Every structure is written in C-alpha cells, then in structure tokens.
Amino acid sequence: MTVTADTETDASQQAVAERVRKIREAQDVGVSRAEGWRRRGPLLPALIFMIVVTQIPFLFTLYYSTLSWNLVRPGSRQFVGLQNYISVVKDSQFWTVALNTVVLIVVVVIVSAFLGLLLALLLDRAFLGRGIVRTLLITPFLVTPVAAALIWKTTILDPTNGILNWVLSLVGIGKVDWIGQFPLTMVMVVLIWQWTPFMMLLILAGLQSMPRDILEAGRVDGAGAFQLFRELTLPHLRRFIELGVVLGAIYLVNTFDAIYMLTQGGPGIASANLPFYIYQRAFLGFDMGQAAAYAVVVVIFTMIIASFALRLIFKSFSGKEEAA
Amino acid sequence: MTTTVEKVTETTAPATASKKKSREFSPWAVVAWLVGLGFFFPVFWMVLTAFKQEGDAATSPPTLFFTPTLDQFKAVFEQGIGPAMANSLFATGISTLLVLLLGVPAAFALSLRPVRKTQDALFFFMSTKMLPIVAAILPLYVIVSYIGLLDNIWALVILYTSMNLPIAVWMMRSFFLEVPGELLEAASLDGASLWRSVREVILPLVSPGIAATALICVIFAWNEFFFAVNLTAVNAQTMPVYLVGFIAGEGQYWAVLSAAATMAALPVILCGWFAQNKLVRGLSFGAIK
Numbered sequence: 002m003t004v005t006a007d008t009e010t011d012a013s014q015q016a017v018a019e020r021v022r023k024i025r026e027a028q029d030v031g032v033s034r035a036e037g038w039r040r041r042g043p044l045l046p047a048l049i050f051m052i053v054v055t056q057i058p059f060l061f062t063l064y065y066s067t068l069s070w071n072l073v074r075p076g077s078r079q080f081v082g083l084q085n086y087i088s089v090v091k092d093s094q095f096w097t098v099a100l101n102t103v104v105l106i107v108v109v110v111i112v113s114a115f116l117g118l119l120l121a122l123l124l125d126r127a128f129l130g131r132g133i134v135r136t137l138l139i140t141p142f143l144v145t146p147v148a149a150a151l152i153w154k155t156t157i158l159d160p161t162n163g164i165l166n167w168v169l170s171l172v173g174i175g176k177v178d179w180i181g182q183f184p185l186t187m188v189m190v191v192l193i194w195q196w197t198p199f200m201m202l203l204i205l206a207g208l209q210s211m212p213r214d215i216l217e218a219g220r221v222d223g224a225g226a227f228q229l230f231r232e233l234t235l236p237h238l239r240r241f242i243e244l245g246v247v248l249g250a251i252y253l254v255n256t257f258d259a260i261y262m263l264t265q266g267g268p269g270i271a272s273a274n275l276p277f278y279i280y281q282r283a284f285l286g287f288d289m290g291q292a293a294a295y296a297v298v299v300v301i302f303t304m305i306i307a308s309f310a311l312r313l314i315f316k317s318f319s320g321k322e323e324a325a
Numbered sequence: 326m327t328t329t330v331e332k333v334t335e336t337t338a339p340a341t342a343s344k345k346k347s348r349e350f351s352p353w354a355v356v357a358w359l360v361g362l363g364f365f366f367p368v369f370w371m372v373l374t375a376f377k378q379e380g381d382a383a384t385s386p387p388t389l390f391f392t393p394t395l396d397q398f399k400a401v402f403e404q405g406i407g408p409a410m411a412n413s414l415f416a417t418g419i420s421t422l423l424v425l426l427l428g429v430p431a432a433f434a435l436s437l438r439p440v441r442k443t444q445d446a447l448f449f450f451m452s453t454k455m456l457p458i459v460a461a462i463l464p465l466y467v468i469v470s471y472i473g474l475l476d477n478i479w480a481l482v483i484l485y486t487s488m489n490l491p492i493a494v495w496m497m498r499s500f501f502l503e504v505p506g507e508l509l510e511a512a513s514l515d516g517a518s519l520w521r522s523v524r525e526v527i528l529p530l531v532s533p534g535i536a537a538t539a540l541i542c543v544i545f546a547w548n549e550f551f552f553a554v555n556l557t558a559v560n561a562q563t564m565p566v567y568l569v570g571f572i573a574g575e576g577q578y579w580a581v582l583s584a585a586a587t588m589a590a591l592p593v594i595l596c597g598w599f600a601q602n603k604l605v606r607g608l609s610f611g612a613i614k
Contacts, residue, residue, distance in 0.1 A: 040440045043430030047490060048446055050427055054487035055453040061464030120360060128354030134361035136598055140368050143597035145548045147565035148586035151572070152371045155383075155579050162383040162579075164370065170385075194364070199608060206605045206613045244609060254457050258550045258565070262572065276459040276551070283463055284555060296460040307455035311448070314612050 059300070065293035072287035085294035094270055094278070095295070101185060102274040102302075105256060109192045110249045114242055116193070117200025124201070125208040135205075142198040150262035153191050154180060184264040184272035191259050200245045207241030208234070240316070247310040254303050275299045371590070374583035382580035397584035404581075406588060408560075409567035412478050413589075416563060417546040420485035424493045424542050425535060427486070432497030433527070437509055447498070450491040451610060458488075458551055469556055478561040484552045489542040492607055496541065499611030500534030501527075537603035540596045547593045564589040 069081040089095050124135055141149070157163050158179040166176050180187050211234065219229050257276045260266055266273030266281065273281070275295065283292035374382050376393040435447055465484070466475075474480040501509065508526060528535075550565040557566060568589055571582040597604065605613050 037440045040434060040437055041443060042434070044434040044443060044446055047427040047431035047494060048449070051450065051453055051487060051490060054483060055456060055461065058461040058464040058468070059456060061467070062460055065463055123353060123357040123360065126351070126353060128351055128357060130354075130358065134357050136601065137361040137365040139597065139601055139604065140365055140594055143544065143594045144368060144590045145565055145568075145586075145593060147548075147550050147568045148371070148590040149367070151568055151582060151586050152367055154572075155582060156370055156374055157367060159383075162385045162387075164387050167385045167387060194367070198364070202605045203609060203613060210614075241613065244612060248609060251455055255459065255551070257459075261550070261554070262569070276457065279459050280462075280555070283466075289463055289467075293463050296457075296463065299457050300460045303455060303457050307452065310455060311451065314451070314610060 062293045062296050065289055066297050068290040068293075070288075070290040072289055081290070085290050086298075088291065089294050089298060098270055098273050098275055098278040099302075101270075101272065102254070105185065105189055105192070105274055106250050106253045109189050109196055109253055110246050112189075113193045113196040113249065114200045114204075114246055116197045117202075117245065118204050118238070118242065120197065120201040121204035121208055124205055138201060139198045141195050142202075144195070146195065146258035147262055149195060150191055150259045153187075153194075154263050158187060180263055181268075184267065188256075188259050188263050188272055191263065192253070192256065195259075196249055196253070199249060200242075203241050203245040203248075204238060207238045211237050240313075243313055247306065247313050250306050251303070251310055254299070254306070275302075368590070368594070371583050372587050374580055375587045377580045377583075379578060379580045382583070383577075397581045398588070400581045401584045401588060404585075406564075406567060406585060409562050409564050410588070412481075412557075412561055413547055413563040415478055416481040416485055417543050419482045420489065420546050421539050421542040423482070423486040424489045425539060428490050428493035428538070429497055429535060432494045432501055433509075433523070435494065436498050436501035436504075438506075447495070450494045453487070454491045454610075462551070462555055465552075466555060475556060476558045476561045478557075480556050481549075481552060481561065481563065484556075485546040485549060488549065488552075489545055492545070492610060493538050493542060495610035496538045496607050497531070497534060497611075499606060499614070500531045500538075504530050534603075537600050538607065540600035541604070541607035543596050544593050544600075547596075 066085050067080055067082055068078050069084065070078045120138060124131060124138070155163070157165050160166060160176050160178040160181070163179075165179065169177070215233060216229060219233055224232065255276060256274055257280065260272060260274060260277045261280075264272040266277045270278065276299070279292050279295045279299070282288050282295060286292075375397055376395070377388065377391050378394055378396065381388040381391045431446075431450075435443055469475050469480045504527060508530075511522065548565065549563075553563045553566045554569065557563065568585055571578070571585060600607075
C-alpha cells in the first residue's frame with residue numbers, strides 16, 4: 002500500500018517539478034543578458050581551459066593522421082589523405098592489438114564486477130572489524146599502478162624467488178614463468194586486483210542505498226535468501242553494476258602502466274593494447290602520422306562505450322533528482 | 326515533518342541492528358577477513374620487503390623473520406628519490422589547487438538554475454574524460470617541446486589540471502546540489518555582496534566536499550604515469566617515472582625497490598583511506614553518493 006502511495010506522490014511531485022522547471026525556463030529567457038553572463042561567468046575559466054587543453058590537441062591528432070610524418074626523417078610532413086587509415090586496417094598487428102584491447106577490457110571489467118559484487122555482499126553485513134576489512138580491500142585501488150606492477154612483477158610473480166611459486170611448490174606445482182608464459186593474463190590479473198575494489202565500492206554504495214523495509218517485507222512474505230537476492234537486490238543493484246562496468250571500461254581503455262611495467266607489450270605484441278602500441282609507434286618508431294591514425298581509431302572505439310556511459314550516468318542523475 | 330521522522334528511524338535502526346549483529350560470530354566474517362587480508366597482501370609484502378636487507382628480500386622460501394632495517398630507505402634517498410618526490414608533490418599540489426580554483430566556481434555556476442547552454446557545459450566536461458589520453462599525446466608532445474616545456478614540471482601541472490577538472494566539477498556540483506536551492510540562488514542574485522554571501526554561507530556548507538574533491542584529485546595526479554613518462558626525462562620526473570628505473574635491475578634489488586615503491590604508494594594510500602567515504606562519489610562523477 003505504501004508503495005502505491007509513494008509512486009502517486011512521486012508522480013504528482015514530478016508533475017509539479019516539471020511545471021516549475023518550465024516556468025523557470027520561461028523566466029530564464031527573460032533574464033537580462035547581463036544577468037545570464039553573470040551566472041555563466043564563473044563557468045568560463047574552467048570551460049576555456051578545458052577546450053584549449055583537451056580539444057585543440059585532438060584536432061591536431063586528426064590533422065597529423067593525414068600526414069606522412071616521421072620525426073627522424075626531416076621534411077617528411079606531406080599530406081597523404083587517408084593513406085594512414087588504410088595501412089592501419091591492413092596492418093595485421095593492429096588487429097591483434099585491437100583484440101587484446103577488447104579482451105583486456107571485457108575480462109577485467111566482468112571479472113572485477115563479479116568479484117566486486119561478492120565482496121560487496123560480504124561487506125554489507127555487519128561484523129567485527131568491517132571498517133578495517135573495507136579499508137584493506139580498497140587499498141589495491143589506491144596503490145600507484147606503477148608501484149603495484151613493479152611489486153607484482155618481482156616479489157610475487159618472479160619465477161625463481163616469487164612468493165606465488167613458493168606457495169605453489171608447497172602443493173607440488175613446479176616453477177612457472179608466469180609473465181613469460183601468460184603475459185596478457187598476468188596484466189589482467191594485476192588489473193583485476195586493482196579494479197575489484199572500485200567495483201566493490203560502487204556496488205556497496207548500491208547495497209547500502211537499498212531500502213531495508215522492502216527486504217524485510219520480502220522476508221516476512223517467506224522469500225528465501227537467494228530469492229530475495231534475485232528478485233529484489235539484484236534489480237536494485239543493476240544501475241550500480243552497469244555504471245561500474247561502463248566507468249571501469251572507460252578508465253581501462255587507457256591502460257598503460259601495467260603493460261609498460263610488466264611486459265612492455267611483449268613478447269612481440271602479444272600483450273600490447275592500443276595505447277601501448279601507439280606509444281611504441283610514436284615514441285619508439287617516431288611515426289607520428291601512423292600513430293595519429295591509430296589514435297583516432299581508438300577515439301572512435303571509445304566513443305561507442307562513452308555514449309553508453311553518458312546515458313547511464315545521466316539516467317542515474319535524473320533518477321536521483323526525481324527521488325529528491 | 327514526515328520526512329524528518331523517516332530519516333530518524335532510518336539512521337537509528339541499522340545502527341542498533343549492526344551493534345547486535347557484530348557480537349554474533351558468523352563464518353562470513355571470517356571469509357571477509359581472509360579475503361580482505363588476501364587483497365591487502367601484496368601491499369603488506371611490499372612494505373615488509375622494504376624493511377629487509379637485500380639478502381633476505383629475494384629468497385625462496387621467503388624470509389619471514391628478519392631484523393628490520395631502514396637501510397633501503399637511506400639507499401633510496403641516495404639514489405635520488407628526493408627530486409622525484411619534490412616533482413610529484415609540486416605537480417600534485419599545484420594542479421589540485423588549480424583544479425579547485427577553476428572547478429569550484431564552475432560547479433557553483435552549474436548548480437544554479439540553468440541559463441541557456443550551461444547544461445551543455447556539463448556534458449562537455451564529462452565527455453573530455455572519455456577521450457582516451459593517447460589520442461592527445463602526440464600533439465601534446467609536439468606542442469610541449471615547441472614551447473620548451475619538455476621535461477618541465479609545469480607541463481604536467483597543466484595536464485593534470487585538465488585531467489582532474491571534469492571530475493572535480495561533477496563532484497563539486499553534487500555537493501552544491503545538496504545545499505538548499507534558495508540559499509544558492511540568493512547567493513548568486515545578491516549582486517553587491519555576492520562574494521560575501523558565497524564565502525560566509527555557501528563555502529562553509531560545501532567545504533567537506535571541497536576537501537574530498539581535493540583528495541581525489543591528489544590521488545589521480547600522484548599516480549599518473551602516461552603523461553609523465555612521455556613528457557619528462559630527468560629534471561621533471563615524478564615518482565612513478567622514478568620507479569621505472571628499477572625494472573633495469575631486474576630481480577636483483579628487491580628490498581630497495583620495495584622501499585621506493587612504498588615511498589611512492591604510501592602518500593596516496595593514506596589520502597585514499599582518509600577520503601574513502603567520498604571515493605565512490607568522485608569515481609562516479611558524483612552520480613553515486
């Protein structure tokens with residue numbers, strides 16, 4: 002009963018809010034030009050700064066991608082149109098690296114979201130020292146990624162003296178050259194270690210925003226723990242998990258530190274992703290035109306994820322503002 | 326009135342429940358502790374190794390009992406961690422300051438009732454965060470070397486400001502939105518005494534938000550590696566770039582390497598622990614509180 006009453010008041014409140022918004026908009030048009038600029042004023046320095054620092058370089062990247070330009074060949078800046086893009090598509094390495102990028106993002110995001118969900122469920126119940134356990138769990142996300150990769154590469158995954166091989170030797174498993182044999186997997190392991198806490202934090206925030214009385218009501222109605230989870234908790238968490246997945250994907254497109262420190266993209270390009278490959282092309286191969294074309298491809302790739310992300314974030318914002 | 330009553334019951338009920346439950350023993354608590362310690366282990370191992378002598382560091386089986394020493398930290402300072410740390414502090418500190426100077430007013434403007442086009446600015450700020458940084462690095466490298474800022478810490482200051490500004494604008498906006506709307510509007514319309522009303526009414530209300538935003542910016546700026554490794558060399562190298570030097574001594578000097586890694590990671594870990602309640606808000610652009 003309360004539920005229906007709530008939705009009714011919500012609906013009427015929304016209608017009122019909508020009307021207020023329209024009236025305000027109408028007023029805004031009437032707001033004097035000076036007043037409008039005074040309201041926008043504080044926004045302008047930040048806006049101009051961001052346009053200059055982030056948009057102009059990107060326009061240059063677009064321009065560079067149409068040039069045949071090698072930094073070590075002076076006088077090599079000729080316009081070649083879409084030539085660079087054609088060689089990107091023809092480059093067999095590009096497809097390997099693109100696939101690595103997708104695999105890395107998808108695996109890391111899905112595994113860390115799943116682990117994050119489990120950890121969040123563990124932490125949602127009260128127990129002695131919960132605050133300390135939470136603090137311990139978020140630490141991997143805070144550790145400087147370069148430092149984390151360095152520690153994993155040496156003290157943990159090293160074939161001769163790494164602690165992982167020592168632990169495995171206790172159960173009779175011989176020494177494994179983890180990074181040499183499974184380079185991309187090990188990059189993903191370290192990333193999952195760092196990103197699981199991120200997912201956990203988002204999902205935990207979702208769990209804690211869950212109205213307790215609904216769960217209580219479900220329990221009174223005789224629903225089992227698993228049923229409660231599937232029918233009530235998971236639908237409520239959906240938005241948080243989606244947001245975590247999309248944000249995680251956006252941050253992970255930029256993955257560079259872990260690859261640079263653990264494998265240098267190797268052997269060959271077996272564990273390189275697009276940012277690392279572009280870095281190699283530009284700063285080790287000095288091929289600016291080619292690298293720029295790759296960069297533009299990455300942007301297109303990211304925009305596809307980003308369009309989902311923006312929609313989701315705005316959905317959660319409007320959802321919240323309606324509720325408020 | 327009803328809302329206040331609801332709020333009171335909401336806040337007190339879980340508190341009493343948790344007190345009751347925390348006294349009960351539950352196997353899940355043991356699981357949670359084990360998982361927590363497991364995730365923390367690499368960090369623990371890093372700090373532990375930093376206090377070993379080199380002879381105890383790279384051994385199999387691992388050395389658990391040893392006489393702790395500060396030798397490795399001394400060695401790290403002799404190997405020039407000082408300037409790298411100063412660079413990191415400078416880039417992090419100044420960029421965070423700039424982010425707040427630019428971002429807090431912007432967020433204020435964006436939380437007032439909208440004037441035409443201001444909402445588009447919100448979209449724009451977020452969309453810059455979704456542009457992969459690799460897409461900008463080539464021209465940035467060219468521009469930075471053209472204006473003579475290659476291997477100069479100011480290049481990083483500017484880039485870190487642009488990297489954190491969108492997060493700060495969104496996060497601060499979410500804090501401004503919690504301030505009663507009438508207060509915000511009054512402050513913005515109050516012509517002559519605008520600055521005074523902002524300073525005396527609004528800023529005290531959002532100062533916890535500013536602190537949290539600053540901490541998030543510090544974390545991201547301190548840990549940043551991609552710009553740093555591409556745009557700096559010796560003079561302006563930051564802590565993460567300094568750490569790269571230790572790959573060279575592959576497997577040889579784990580103790581000193583751990584000491585350096587500890588020095589790099591510790592400041593941010595502490596900031597993060599301190600800001601952990603606001604971490605989610607920063608990471609989700611204020612979408613989740």
